Amino acid sequence: MSTIDEVAFLAKVSVATVSRVIxxxxxxxxxxxxxxxxxxxxxxxxxxxxxxxxxxxxxxxxLILLHSVDNPFFSPIVQGIEYFAQSNGxxxxxxxxxxxxxxxxxxxxxxxxxxxxGLLLITNTLTCEELNELNRNYPVxxxxxxxxxxxxxxFSIDFYQAAFSLVERLIEKGHHDIAFIHAGLADIVSTKxxxxxxxxxxxxxxxxxxxxxxxxxxxxxxxxxxxxxxxLKEHPSITAFFATSDLMACGILDELRDQGFKVPQDKSIIxxxxxxxxxxxxxxxxxxDVNGFQLGYQSLEYLKKRINDKKFTDKLxxxxxxxxxxxxxx
Amino acid sequence: MSTIDEVAFLAKVSVATVSRVIxxxxxxxxxxxxxxxxxxxxxxxxxxxxxxxxxxxxxxxxLILLHSVDNPFFSPIVQGIEYFAQSNGxxxxxxxxxxxxxxxxxxxxxxxxxxxxGLLLITNTLTCEELNELNRNYPVxxxxxxxxxxxxxxFSIDFYQAAFSLVERLIEKGHHDIAFIHAGLADIVSTKxxxxxxxxxxxxxxxxxxxxxxxxxxxxxxxxxxxxxxxLKEHPSITAFFATSDLMACGILDELRDQGFKVPQDKSIIxxxxxxxxxxxxxxxxxxDVNGFQLGYQSLEYLKKRINDKKFTDKLxxxxxxxxxxxxxx
DNA sequence: ATTATACCTGTAAACGCTTCCATTTCTCAA
DNA sequence: TTGAGAAATGGAAGCGTTTACAGGTATAAT
Numbered sequence: 001m002s003t004i005d006e007v008a009f010l011a012k013v014s015v016a017t018v019s020r021v022i023x024x025x026x027x028x029x030x031x032x033x034x035x036x037x038x039x040x041x042x043x044x045x046x047x048x049x050x051x052x053x054x055x056x057x058x059x060x061x062x063l064i065l066l067h068s069v070d071n072p073f074f075s076p077i078v079q080g081i082e083y084f085a086q087s088n089g090x091x092x093x094x095x096x097x098x099x100x101x102x103x104x105x106x107x108x109x110x111x112x113x114x115x116x117x118g119l120l121l122i123t124n125t126l127t128c129e130e131l132n133e134l135n136r137n138y139p140v141x142x143x144x145x146x147x148x149x150x151x152x153x154x155f156s157i158d159f160y161q162a163a164f165s166l167v168e169r170l171i172e173k174g175h176h177d178i179a180f181i182h183a184g185l186a187d188i189v190s191t192k193x194x195x196x197x198x199x200x201x202x203x204x205x206x207x208x209x210x211x212x213x214x215x216x217x218x219x220x221x222x223x224x225x226x227x228x229x230x231x232l233k234e235h236p237s238i239t240a241f242f243a244t245s246d247l248m249a250c251g252i253l254d255e256l257r258d259q260g261f262k263v264p265q266d267k268s269i270i271x272x273x274x275x276x277x278x279x280x281x282x283x284x285x286x287x288x289d290v291n292g293f294q295l296g297y298q299s300l301e302y303l304k305k306r307i308n309d310k311k312f313t314d315k316l317x318x319x320x321x322x323x324x325x326x327x328x329x330x
Numbered sequence: 331m332s333t334i335d336e337v338a339f340l341a342k343v344s345v346a347t348v349s350r351v352i353x354x355x356x357x358x359x360x361x362x363x364x365x366x367x368x369x370x371x372x373x374x375x376x377x378x379x380x381x382x383x384x385x386x387x388x389x390x391x392x393l394i395l396l397h398s399v400d401n402p403f404f405s406p407i408v409q410g411i412e413y414f415a416q417s418n419g420x421x422x423x424x425x426x427x428x429x430x431x432x433x434x435x436x437x438x439x440x441x442x443x444x445x446x447x448g449l450l451l452i453t454n455t456l457t458c459e460e461l462n463e464l465n466r467n468y469p470v471x472x473x474x475x476x477x478x479x480x481x482x483x484x485f486s487i488d489f490y491q492a493a494f495s496l497v498e499r500l501i502e503k504g505h506h507d508i509a510f511i512h513a514g515l516a517d518i519v520s521t522k523x524x525x526x527x528x529x530x531x532x533x534x535x536x537x538x539x540x541x542x543x544x545x546x547x548x549x550x551x552x553x554x555x556x557x558x559x560x561x562l563k564e565h566p567s568i569t570a571f572f573a574t575s576d577l578m579a580c581g582i583l584d585e586l587r588d589q590g591f592k593v594p595q596d597k598s599i600i601x602x603x604x605x606x607x608x609x610x611x612x613x614x615x616x617x618x619d620v621n622g623f624q625l626g627y628q629s630l631e632y633l634k635k636r637i638n639d640k641k642f643t644d645k646l647x648x649x650x651x652x653x654x655x656x657x658x659x660x
Numbered sequence: 661a662t663t664a665t666a667c668c669t670g671t672a673a674a675c676g677c678t679t680c681c682a683t684t685t686c687t688c689a690a
Numbered sequence: 691t692t693g694a695g696a697a698a699t700g701g702a703a704g705c706g707t708t709t710a711c712a713g714g715t716a717t718a719a720t
Contacts, residue, residue, distance in 0.1 A: 003706060003707090004706065013669075013670085014669065015670090015706090015708090016669070016671080016672095016709075017670075019709080026667095027668060028668075028669085029667085029669090032668080032669080047707075048443060048705085048706050048707070049440070049706095050444065050445070050705080050706075051675095051705070051707035052707050052708070054378075054676065054677085054705085055674075055707055055708045055709080056708075059380070070402055070406075072400055078399055078426075079398075079400075082426060086433065091425075091437075093424075094424040095421075095422070095424075096412060103416065106416075107421075110379070114331075114378050115379040115380070221610070250610055276551070277610065280580055280607065280611060281611065282584075282587070333677085334677065343700085344699065345676090345677080345700090346678080346700060347699060347700075348677095349677065349679080350679095352677095357697060357698060357699085358698070362699080377676080378676050381675070381677035381678085381705095382676075382678070383677085383705095384675090384676080384704095385676090385677055386678075386705090
């Protein structure tokens with residue numbers, strides 16, 4: 001590995017001049033620049049990032065914390081983030097926590113040690129206090145999921161409104177017994193909002209919620225299947241299912257098929273996320289698209305502002321528009 | 331931000347001692363350690379990573395280059411990598427190129443500037459020469475896909491053998507007209523091997539390949555659909571489809587359904603990847619599982635050896651075992 | 661000819677940490 | 691009592707950059 005000194009020596013200039021050439025600084029004569037460039041090429045010189053970054057205020061790295069990469073729901077969000085990053089000379093560090101607090105803390109050290117300039121929290125296991133503490137000292141933005149009463153800004157959609165209108169549509173079509181299929185109500189704000197909207201919409205029309213009180217259920221397909229099975233045992237009158245994710249909706253669908261029901265003739269399904277799963281299964285699923293790309297893009301856009309202006313710490317609570325895709329399942 | 335000097339001053343020790351405490355070095359008396367720890371706590375001191383890393387040989391960061399995160403096929407690979415990383419105090423930088431050479435080069439600079447210690451190439455657009463050059467100077471390992479005649483090591487599976495035995499099973503079941511649905515044969519080694527095996531297996535039984543000569547086709551669902559449509563027009567006698575990915579197989583499935591065919595009664599499908607898609611659609615797909623987790627895990631394990639021992643540069647060509655999941659589609 | 665200005669270049673001081681080496685102090689065996 | 695070895699600590703030299711500052715030269719204006 002050659003260093004800037006060797007380049008300077010070979011080009012017969014000072015290291016300052018080499019640095020100027022590397023950073024496209026003006027005030028370097030064409031001939032000198034030429035000489036330096038030649039020396040760089042001859043030595044195959046690559047500036048050492050650590051040396052440079054030690055002197056600079058920022059590293060240009062952003063940390064994304066999410067549960068795992070295997071949920072296609074996150075894909076457009078990450079794409080939006082990356083698109084903005086790409087256009088703004090930033091790099092993105094995607095780190096998966098699998099809901100493990102150790103891993104999360106491990107990665108948060110990257111923020112605290114100034115390895116990264118800011119944090120995009122797509123999912124987290126932090127308490128409100130922890131997040132506040134973090135937000136006080138470092139640029140942090142929550143994406144999609146958020147802690148409602150926390151000081152940290154977030155970009156999300158109005159899950160309540162989306163869920164409410166979805167349920168009302170079902171009711172208008174004559175459904176009375178609508179089940180709520182979810183992955184635990186405890187922590188996640190999106191699920192909470194959906195549940196609240198579901199209850200409110202039913203109450204408005206004097207209907208009763210049908211829901212299983214689960215303690216700890218997994219996300220995903222299997223979970224949708226088992227909950228459907230359980231609920232149908234107790235409430236055979238159910239004609240519609242509200243799934244909090246379309247992967248769960250896939251589980252519902254398969255369980256219904258196995259039990260001999262037709263969708264949407266016998267039972268309807270509505271869901272969230274509008275991932276590729278929605279259109280991969282038969283029938284296609286009615287699903288809410290949260291416009292993850294925009295969510296990701298704008299989150300980083302705002303985070304960048306926070307990074308560049310320490311004084312700019314206003315809490316932002318942004319709800320972007322969503323789109324309901326009505327398909328065959330309802 | 332407080333620095334190590336301030337901590338040293340407050341604790342009335344030298345910076346050397348503070349550094350020893352931070353790095354859990356021995357040879358620090360309990361009382362001194364206590365004092366330093368107190369000072370650290372009082373100042374909320376966080377060591378600056380850049381300062382430390384400038385002095386150290388390695389950063390503990392690994393770069394993963396892949397096309398995009400929205401293919402569930404990559405998920406277990408990444409998980410395997412992360413699992414090893416986690417257990418070995420390394421960090422993983424997941425970067426998506428979307429097949430864009432600019433983005434790729436941008437990220438490769440992280441390697442060249444020693445921001446990361448090594449590179450795991452899951453997909454790439456590099457030529458063999460470029461990769462050789464890279465491999466000569468930095469620790470690089472290819473995962474799943476690889477350039478066969480390159481100097482860089484790789485961990486993959488024997489796609490040829492897997493494909494060959496799949497096709498033979500179809501032939502044994504009486505299929506004669508077997509179509510090959512792919513996303514372009516040009517670059518990707520896995521597709522090339524599959525195609526070669528497909529042809530060889532057919533030839534062995536005196537059968538003719540059925541394939542569309544495409545120039546530039548997209549991966550994925552849509553592509554599977556259109557190719558199926560085209561091929562069936564010309565070759566209505568086709569009774570089985572070999573899909574190079576299970577997402578394409580999903581496209582085939584839907585196209586067949588739309589045309590009124592039943593799977594597997596009228597037509598059979600076999601595919602690769604064994605992602606969640608394989609079991610999400612009806613009927614479930616016969617698919618080859620490449621054991622991505624092991625592939626990822628062992629790749630990083632080997633990469634780590636290369637990082638720690640510059641002299642260790644033997645080319646490794648590793649084929650791990652795969653599993654064929656026979657399901658309803660064939 | 662003189663001065664002001666713009667442009668180019670170099671010197672050297674950071675940036676925040678680790679670690680080699682030297683020094684001091686302490687413990688224990690001879 | 692002495693000396694050797696171990697343990698604890700500090701001094702200071704880097705690691706490879708960037709950049710403030712200063713100096714030097716050429717050009718243009720007076």
